[in-house]
Amino acid sequence: xxxxxxxxxxxxxxxxxxxxxxxxxxxxxxxxxxxxxxxxxxxxxxxxxxxxxxxxxxxxxxxxxxxxxxxxxxxxxxxxxxxxxxxxxxxxxxxxxxxxxxxxxxxxxxxxxxxxxxxxxxxxxxxxxxxxxxxxxxxxxxxxxxxxxxxxxxxxxxxxxxxxxxxxxxxxxxxxxxxxxxxxxxxxxxxxxxxxxxxxxxxxxxxxxxxxxxxxxxxxxxxxxxxxxxxxxxxxxxxxxxxxxxxxxxxxxxxxxxxxxxxxxxxxxxxxxxxxxxxxxxxxxxxxxxxxxxxxxxxxxxxxxxxxxxxxxxxxxxxxxxxxxxxxxxxxxxxxxxxxxxxxxxxxxxxxxxxxxxxxxxxxxxxxxxxxxxxxxxxxxxxxxxxxxxxxxxxxxxxxxxxxxxxxxxxxxxxxxxxxxxxxxxxxxxxxxxxxxxxxxxxxxxxxxxxxxxxxxxxxxxxxxxxxxxxxxxxxxxxxxxxxxxxxxxxxxxxxxxxxxxxxxxxxxxxxxxxxxxxxxxxxxxxxxxxxxxxxxxxxxxxxxxxxxxxxxxxxxxxxxxxxxxxxxxxxxxxxxxxx
Amino acid sequence: xxxxxxxxxxxxxxxxxxxxxxxxxxxxxxxxxxxxxxxxxxxxxxxxxxxxxxxxxxxxxxxxxxxxxxxxxxxxx
Numbered sequence: 001x002x003x004x005x006x007x008x009x010x011x012x013x014x015x016x017x018x019x020x021x022x023x024x025x026x027x028x029x030x031x032x033x034x035x036x037x038x039x040x041x042x043x044x045x046x047x048x049x050x051x052x053x054x055x056x057x058x059x060x061x062x063x064x065x066x067x068x069x070x071x072x073x074x075x076x077x078x079x080x081x082x083x084x085x086x087x088x089x090x091x092x093x094x095x096x097x098x099x100x101x102x103x104x105x106x107x108x109x110x111x112x113x114x115x116x117x118x119x120x121x122x123x124x125x126x127x128x129x130x131x132x133x134x135x136x137x138x139x140x141x142x143x144x145x146x147x148x149x150x151x152x153x154x155x156x157x158x159x160x161x162x163x164x165x166x167x168x169x170x171x172x173x174x175x176x177x178x179x180x181x182x183x184x185x186x187x188x189x190x191x192x193x194x195x196x197x198x199x200x201x202x203x204x205x206x207x208x209x210x211x212x213x214x215x216x217x218x219x220x221x222x223x224x225x226x227x228x229x230x231x232x233x234x235x236x237x238x239x240x241x242x243x244x245x246x247x248x249x250x251x252x253x254x255x256x257x258x259x260x261x262x263x264x265x266x267x268x269x270x271x272x273x274x275x276x277x278x279x280x281x282x283x284x285x286x287x288x289x290x291x292x293x294x295x296x297x298x299x300x301x302x303x304x305x306x307x308x309x310x311x312x313x314x315x316x317x318x319x320x321x322x323x324x325x326x327x328x329x330x331x332x333x334x335x336x337x338x339x340x341x342x343x344x345x346x347x348x349x350x351x352x353x354x355x356x357x358x359x360x361x362x363x364x365x366x367x368x369x370x371x372x373x374x375x376x377x378x379x380x381x382x383x384x385x386x387x388x389x390x391x392x393x394x395x396x397x398x399x400x401x402x403x404x405x406x407x408x409x410x411x412x413x414x415x416x417x418x419x420x421x422x423x424x425x426x427x428x429x430x431x432x433x434x435x436x437x438x439x440x441x442x443x444x445x446x447x448x449x450x451x452x453x454x455x456x457x458x459x460x461x462x463x464x465x466x467x468x469x470x471x472x473x474x475x476x477x478x479x480x481x482x483x484x485x486x487x488x489x490x491x492x493x494x495x496x497x498x499x500x501x502x503x504x505x506x507x508x509x510x511x512x513x514x515x516x517x518x519x520x521x522x523x524x525x526x527x528x529x530x531x532x533x534x535x536x537x538x539x540x541x542x543x544x545x546x547x548x549x550x551x552x553x554x555x556x557x558x559x560x561x562x563x564x565x566x567x568x569x570x571x572x573x574x575x576x577x578x579x580x
Numbered sequence: 581x582x583x584x585x586x587x588x589x590x591x592x593x594x595x596x597x598x599x600x601x602x603x604x605x606x607x608x609x610x611x612x613x614x615x616x617x618x619x620x621x622x623x624x625x626x627x628x629x630x631x632x633x634x635x636x637x638x639x640x641x642x643x644x645x646x647x648x649x650x651x652x653x654x655x656x657x
Contacts, residue, residue: 003618052611052638212656222634223613253656329635333652
């Protein structure tokens with residue numbers, strides 16, 4: 001039978017720990033869970049194929065946040081991330097990451113992933129952040145996924161590719177009981193009972209629309225449609241600081257990183273149309289993005305990444321990295337435009353908005369054991385709230401989640417869910433396939449994301465937000481009543497649009513709740529232009545309560561690493577001052 | 581409301597002469613993160629069925645015969 005033809009079916013399986021998402025955090029979580037209890041069943045569910053899924057589909061050029069003895073300390077890193085994230089950090093999780101990540105680096109090394117060393121055999125760590133030194137290149141970074149996959153096979157993890165999880169199942173007393181999923185090529189449904197579930201489903205990267213107008217030309221892997229955020233929300237888990245959007249400086253139109261973390265340590269820098277530097281530090285913070293945005297609009301834009309002053313051999317070295325890993329089609333793109341880094345600077349622009357704690361702080365709320373607010377439910381990687389945690393954070397926190405989830409599974413039996421919840425979910429999932437006539441998912445998605453750009457991207461204006469929410473509610477009604485899917489592939493997209501719509505609603509709700517400006521461009525509210533530490537030095541937690549979207553404040557946990565008063569605003573001073 | 585089909589120039593191109601999908605190979609279809617490649621029932625060769633591409637390259641990198649080429653989607657070229 002041909003792929004994509006819809007098959008009506010529902011089956012059920014069970015496992016001890018279910019990991020949803022096989023990108024970066026997920027494989028590590030599954031591996032650690034299995035190693036913790038080799039007799040237990042661990043299932044790794046993936047919407048695409050674990051071999052090539054997620055943000056590191058084509059590998060990664062290096063570690064952006066390696067805390068390596070002799071170069072940086074956990075205390076220094078915790079301080080840096082606290083300041084970069086405007087103080088709104090539960091330091092315990094960041095500190096734990098900083099303590100554990102070196103062990104993970106050594107483990108990745110044992111998997112065959114190499115890290116750059118100097119002539120003395122020490123790790124050749126580079127400085128990109130404002131204060132400390134944490135960037136470590138990976139000379140064979142294109143092999144990361146292959147190395148991980150080998151480990152998964154060796155540990156006998158059960159991998160189910162091309163299954164999209166759609167909703168979590170819970171027991172009457174609120175404990176996690178499993179998940180409902182759908183095969184993306186046949187539309188057959190699969191219920192997976194589990195004692196613990198770990199969500200590693202990546203960023204919400206298909207929220208804003210790229211300026212190119214191409215819906216899949218996103219910064220994030222376009223498969224990352226925010227399904228994890230939506231599932232956590234509907235399961236009643238709290239989501240933290242969603243108003244702290246992800247917005248990144250990228251190669252204009254190509255919409256991938258240029259990449260300052262690769263080129264910066266060699267002497268490349270961000271410049272305006274006069275060739276002058278205007279920011280102190282190329283590390284991706286909200287404060288840096290605000291200066292980038294201001295420069296673009298100032299008459300001194302466009303903004304460029306300047307490389308041409310470097311030695312040709314240096315440029316060749318940078319080029320070989322940029323054109324080999326993470327986004328290798330960068331080379332093809334520049335070639336098509338006739339851009340040679342030796343003679344021309346790279347035109348930069350800012351990305352569409354998204355949720356991603358990997359680069360900002362918007363994620364499902366977790367503690368230092370990767371536990372969400374739902375018992376038995378964990379989250380790690382770009383979708384969990386540990387801020388600025390990048391790839392190494394996904395590996396390290398995925399590892400924490402895997403171990404803790406297996407401990408939970410070992411001490412609990414299966415929780416019972418209501419069969420009626422599965423029946424309801426089946427109706428919701430299949431609804432677009434039951435209609436004879438209606439609107440295809442691509443049109444609903446385009447309109448939703450166009451509305452996100454028109455009304456929700458910063459600067460955030462209350463009046464615009466109110467209008468945007470009305471327009472989104474109309475689009476939601478179209479989606480719920482009129483969306484059609486004529487085959488299983490269209491159904492995949494139809495389900496993704498529902499995640500995107502939920503994320504758009506959450507982005508709007510969370511942004512209106514925090515009545516101050518914080519994190520530079522990420523949460524710049526024109527009606528509340530100042531930072532208000534007296535009333536808003538806190539997390540905001542968004543959750544579904546009695547069927548309604550609700551936001552509340554949550555105190556920042558007392559710091560483990562104290563920050564001196566004169567250090568607190570180091571990241572606020574991003575603009576280079578004209579010297580007197 | 582009736583639907584119309586929408587023409588697009590797709591970024592992934594498969595060289596039929598090199599493609600061995602007719603001998604059972606499905607590597608490019610298997611690895612695509614967006615699941616946009618299919619095997620044609622007419623030619624038994626791989627092709628891009630859905631214009632939903634992240635121009636990420638696994639299809640090209642993993643093809644055993646070098647039959648797949650990823651181009652930059654026209655809108656952002």
